Amino acid sequence: MTVADAVSPTPGPPLSTALEARRLVKDFRGFRATNEVDLQIREGEIHAIIGPNGAGKTTLFNLLSGFLRPTSGEVLLFGERIDTLAPHAIVRRGLSRSFQISSVFPTMTVRENVLVALGSPTPLPGQFWTPLSRLEALGPRADEILDRVGLGAAHARLAADLSHGEKRQLEIGISLTQEPRVLLLDEPTSGMGSEGIARVIALVREVARGRTVVLVEHNMSVVAELADRITVLQYGQVIASGRYDDVRRDPRVIEAYLGEEAHA
Numbered sequence: 282m283t284v285a286d287a288v289s290p291t292p293g294p295p296l297s298t299a300l301e302a303r304r305l306v307k308d309f310r311g312f313r314a315t316n317e318v319d320l321q322i323r324e325g326e327i328h329a330i331i332g333p334n335g336a337g338k339t340t341l342f343n344l345l346s347g348f349l350r351p352t353s354g355e356v357l358l359f360g361e362r363i364d365t366l367a368p369h370a371i372v373r374r375g376l377s378r379s380f381q382i383s384s385v386f387p388t389m390t391v392r393e394n395v396l397v398a399l400g401s402p403t404p405l406p407g408q409f410w411t412p413l414s415r416l417e418a419l420g421p422r423a424d425e426i427l428d429r430v431g432l433g434a435a436h437a438r439l440a441a442d443l444s445h446g447e448k449r450q451l452e453i454g455i456s457l458t459q460e461p462r463v464l465l466l467d468e469p470t471s472g473m474g475s476e477g478i479a480r481v482i483a484l485v486r487e488v489a490r491g492r493t494v495v496l497v498e499h500n501m502s503v504v505a506e507l508a509d510r511i512t513v514l515q516y517g518q519v520i521a522s523g524r525y526d527d528v529r530r531d532p533r534v535i536e537a538y539l540g541e542e543a544h545a
């Protein structure tokens with residue numbers, strides 16, 4: 282029995298499932314990167330997916346957001362199959378994913394970046410955008426989003442001039458333009474110093490109000506601080522899932538990933 286099995290059920294009414302993977306498999310020319318993954322993300326939680334390098338976290342994110350088709354298995358969003366849908370159709374159903382620099386136009390201002398995302402059916406790279414002149418009606422909404430992600434004062438700066446951390450804030454702002462019920466964040470603190478990390482932690486908490494957040498994150502103190510529950514992957518398989526404090530004591534997790542940190 283794993284520690285995850287031993288976690289006692291949360292008291293109160295059952296929580297509904299926002300996002301679910303059932304026996305999800307992804308093979309790359311004979312290499313199994315995702316191996317029979319079962320995953321349940323509860324509505325309203327912050328759920329972290331962790332695991333050593335090459336464990337299959339990015340592949341799983343790509344499968345959940347429609348950027349890869351599973352070899353077999355299912356992905357369900359609020360109970361409906363989405364694994365056969367294109368990424369933009371999944372965004373329309375309420376799941377949005379933060380893209381890294383690819384979704385930010387460096388030669389546009391911060392505000393213009395949010396405006397074009399608001400004017401687009403989906404904030405995915407490579408979309409055709411509505412001309413900026415026609416988007417000004419969306420200005421108040423853009424300003425609201427910029428305030429929410431802490432970039433109100435930076436609205437007129439070119440995206441290219443933002444710091445690494447500010448670009449991550451902008452990406453999250455762009456994801457919010459679609460008002461997703463489920464937001465997937467891929468390593469939101471990667472490459473940041475402690476000040477940037479503290480800002481992103483506060484930002485993730487803020488954007489998680491009223492929505493479900495799933496994040497891939499390497500920094501264990503960020504995971505400990507933010508995540509209601511975590512899922513640990515190793516060699517493409519789920520080796521534990523549950524509350525952070527329970528999962529971190531699982532001997533398989535300690536061996537696979539957490540090492541000395543787990544004893545801290």
Ligand SMILES: Nc1ncnc2c1ncn2[C@@H]1O[C@H](COP(=O)(O)OP(=O)(O)OP(=O)(O)O)[C@@H](O)[C@H]1O
Pocket residue numbers: 309312314332333334335336337338339340341
């Ligand atoms: N398109 C692909 N073709 C072949 N193999 C792939 C492909 N994408 C990923 N893999 C392999 O699948 C495994 C899982 O990769 P993935 O990027 O999902 O891991 P990860 O947990 O996100 O790693 P990291 O923490 O280093 O980002 C790796 O062994 C990787 O080499």
